[in-house]
């Protein structure tokens with residue numbers, strides 16, 4: 001693994017932990033001493049998301065994480081809690097036969113997971129999601145509210 005700080009390829013794994021369906025490895029660069037993490041996921045056929053407009057786009061884990069994180073702002077939740085929501089949602093999505101999912105499915109799954117985890121984050125996500133339906137639009141909206 002190339003170190004993101006000094007760009008040298010000489011690191012050791014200091015911690016390795018399975019979180020749901022992925023493994024997070026904490027690495028330490030032997031050259032500069034900086035620590036960074038990598039994640040290992042099961043590789044599946046990439047998911048396609050069908051928007052309400054009928055357009056298709058590749059599923060983006062980062063986009064999903066951002067949407068969830070914005071709903072969880074200032075809530076007593078750890079990054080692993082939030083990652084677990086994203087992982088659970090993604091796992092539930094990939095069981096569909098043709099690897100195509102709708103925004104609606106994603107939104108509903110996120111709501112289900114957040115409901116179990118934190119009522120405030122759930123209400124935040126649900127109120128905005130129901131109005132905008134698309135996770136992408138939701139993220140954009142939350143960003144503009146922050147300004």
Ligand SMILES: [Zn+2]
Nearest residue numbers: 003006029032
């Ligand atoms: Zn380094």
